[in-house]
Amino acid sequence: xxxxxxxxxxxxxxxxxxxxxxxxxxxxxxxxxxxxxxxxxxxxxxxxxxxxxxxxxxxxxxxxxxxxxxxxxxxxxxxxxxxxxxxxxxxxxxxxxxxxxxxxxxxxxxxxxxxxxxxxxxxxxxxxxxxxxxxxxxxxxxxxxxxxxxxxxxxxxxxxxxxxxxxxxxxxxxxxxxxxxxxxxxxxxxxxxxxxxxxxxxxxxxxxxxxxxxxxxxxxxxxxxxxxxxxxxxxxxxxxxxxxxxxxxxxxxxxxxxxxxxxxxxxxxxxxxxxxxxxxxxxxxxxxxxxxxxxxxxxxxxxxxxxxxxxxxxxxxxxxxxxxxxxxxxxxxxxxxxxxxxxxxxxxxxxxxxxxxxxxxxxxxxxxxxxxxxxxxxxxxxxxxxxxxxxxxxxxxxxxxxxxxxxxxxxxxxxxxxxxxxxxxxxxxxxxxxxxxxxxxxxxxxxxxxxxxxxxxxxxxxxxxxxxxxxxxxxxxxxxxxxxxxxxxxxxxxxxxxxxxxxxxxxxxxxxxxxxxxxxx
Numbered sequence: 001x002x003x004x005x006x007x008x009x010x011x012x013x014x015x016x017x018x019x020x021x022x023x024x025x026x027x028x029x030x031x032x033x034x035x036x037x038x039x040x041x042x043x044x045x046x047x048x049x050x051x052x053x054x055x056x057x058x059x060x061x062x063x064x065x066x067x068x069x070x071x072x073x074x075x076x077x078x079x080x081x082x083x084x085x086x087x088x089x090x091x092x093x094x095x096x097x098x099x100x101x102x103x104x105x106x107x108x109x110x111x112x113x114x115x116x117x118x119x120x121x122x123x124x125x126x127x128x129x130x131x132x133x134x135x136x137x138x139x140x141x142x143x144x145x146x147x148x149x150x151x152x153x154x155x156x157x158x159x160x161x162x163x164x165x166x167x168x169x170x171x172x173x174x175x176x177x178x179x180x181x182x183x184x185x186x187x188x189x190x191x192x193x194x195x196x197x198x199x200x201x202x203x204x205x206x207x208x209x210x211x212x213x214x215x216x217x218x219x220x221x222x223x224x225x226x227x228x229x230x231x232x233x234x235x236x237x238x239x240x241x242x243x244x245x246x247x248x249x250x251x252x253x254x255x256x257x258x259x260x261x262x263x264x265x266x267x268x269x270x271x272x273x274x275x276x277x278x279x280x281x282x283x284x285x286x287x288x289x290x291x292x293x294x295x296x297x298x299x300x301x302x303x304x305x306x307x308x309x310x311x312x313x314x315x316x317x318x319x320x321x322x323x324x325x326x327x328x329x330x331x332x333x334x335x336x337x338x339x340x341x342x343x344x345x346x347x348x349x350x351x352x353x354x355x356x357x358x359x360x361x362x363x364x365x366x367x368x369x370x371x372x373x374x375x376x377x378x379x380x381x382x383x384x385x386x387x388x389x390x391x392x393x394x395x396x397x398x399x400x401x402x403x404x405x406x407x408x409x410x411x412x413x414x415x416x417x418x419x420x421x422x423x424x425x426x427x428x429x430x431x432x433x434x435x436x437x438x439x440x441x442x443x444x445x446x447x448x449x450x451x452x453x454x455x456x457x458x459x460x461x462x463x464x465x466x467x468x469x470x471x472x473x474x475x476x477x478x479x480x481x482x483x484x485x486x487x488x489x490x491x492x493x494x495x496x497x498x499x500x501x502x503x504x505x506x507x508x509x510x511x512x513x514x515x516x517x518x519x520x521x
Contacts, residue, residue: 009421044246046185051239051334052268053136053327055191055320058198058275059137063299066230066292068461072285074278076234080251082269084447085237089265091421091441093258094434096244098424099508100253101341104244104412110426112420116490118504119151121346121416122163123486124479125338128409130369131478132238133331133403134376137162138398140324141377147317158395159381163374165325169332170370174361187326191319192271194312198300199278201307207284214285215277225456226299228461234451235407236272239330240264241414245337248507279303332369339365341507346493346500376402395464401475403461404455409479411452418445 029284065074092108105125141162148156173182203211216222243260247253282303283291295302305313340362343352356363380398398518418441425434455462460472493501 027302041256043258043261044243044250045263046263047330048187048189048239048243048260050184050326051330053323055195055323057236058195059300059320060297061232061236062276062279063292063297065229066289068227069225071225071287072215072288075215075273076221077229078269078273078276081234082265083141084444085265087440088444089261091437092417093261094437095421096256096257100247105417107505107507108409108417109420112424115501115504116487116494118490119347119490120483120486121413122342123415123482124409127482128406129331129335132406133328135399135403136324136328136356137377138372138395140165143321159377162377165328166370166373168468170366172329173332173336173457174363183519184326184330187322191323194316195275198304199275202278202282204448205307206281209284211281212285215280228458231455231462237268238407238410240268244335247333255332260469335369336362336365339368345503400463405475405478407478411448411460
């Protein structure tokens with residue numbers, strides 16, 4: 001069974017080859033199409049929000065931003081970024097009504113800017129989302145190791161629970177996506193509930209400055225660190241843009257995907273703005289930076305213990321870990337679907353473009369991500385044996401290095417998608433009808449490129465490296481290298497395998513290209 005996709009006529013209107021009509025066989029469709037109707041609004045929303053890891057952001061990203069950048073107005077930054085991402089999503093959501101493809105970002109770029117650009121975007125997406133997952137594996141292992149040491153008085157190397165998580169995530173990813181959505185939903189709802197309880201407790205028992213709204217004052221965003229703070233905060237939104245990845249697995253992608261994207265952005269912006277404000281209320285606007293510098297990632301737990309007691313704080317520690325596991329599963333599912341789409345369209349070996357059994361999961365792509373994740377973790381674990389003087393260095397480097405590489409890649413993909421939206425509708429002759437959406441896409445593209453520029457400029461700060469460190473250019477270069485490799489692959493396919501090049505961005509329509517080729521004498 002094949003899922004809904006954009007009409008074949010849309011391909012010709014974007015300068016891409018038109019596909020032949022007709023449905024492909026049920027057997028082949030089951031192998032090469034994700035199963036439709038598995039996700040509704042709730043399941044899709046939970047799958048997307050799980051990747052944002054709300055508790056990890058509140059307990060990790062927010063204290064780090066306060067401590068490193070010294071900017072009290074973090075709540076206002078989340079509001080500003082929410083507006084920017086809403087502007088981005090206006091065009092992105094409209095594009096999702098016309099293109100239904102598990103390749104999402106790269107499919108949109110291919111439809112707008114051509115197959116070569118699409119191949120480049122595909123490589124960047126694969127590297128970016130994989131890096132985000134690698135980083136979370138590191139901090140997951142570190143936190144689980146800490147739980148064993150604190151509550152069981154057992155020393156467990158961080159890489160052991162991390163590798164166990166790799167296997168558990170890999171196994172779950174082979175199940176039906178609606179089963180995954182249930183797992184993600186339960187974990188997400190519980191961690192959000194605990195953060196909301198803290199928010200209420202902070203408002204009920206504020207610091208000596210009371211319920212101050214100083215953190216929303218624009219004057220708090222003055223200084224050289226604002227650009228870098230934006231880089232920290234936009235990483236917290238990563239996940240909402242994944243909704244189109246699941247388009248083929250919904251019954252009404254043209255309705256559900258845009259709806260879920262706007263719901264996700266609205267929730268994330270409001271939730272993070274209020275939660276970061278609650279931190280300033282609990283510690284006091286004048287004391288939040290100092291408290292964050294002193295407590296670091298323990299800030300949230302320090303503030304909850306004095307208000308909600310040790311039992312609640314212990315539960316928060318556990319849910320901190322389960323929330324990260326939910327994010328790991330969410331990112332794994334996304335990478336597996338990108339690999340599936342790339343295999344189906346000739347950017348990876350054809351074996352990746354097959355679904356697995358009755359679950360309809362992209363099994364080969366899942367195996368690839370499981371294997372690569374294990375290799376990366378083992379590589380960082382080996383460095384534990386080196387006399388670095390800091391036993392936490394390998395895992396913390398994995399988290400900060402990989403996380404920021406992934407965030408940079410996603411920011412650039414969003415900027416490219418915004419430009420693609422403009423070109424896509426202009427080529428279709430719909431620029432007039434879509435004028436306001438094209439304007440919002442242009443504004444979003446400029447804003448995202450500015451944030452990307454700050455990210456590259458301040459990469460040494462983001463990863464905790466010293467001024468002039470080789471990491472400040474080597475790590476961003478990984479994203480550039482992925483882009484170059486993808487562009488070269490696109491050019492090679494265009495010249496040597498035009499039939500494979502024609503598939504890029506077509507999704508299920510590629511089936512019909514096969515059908516036409518098979519029926520040609």
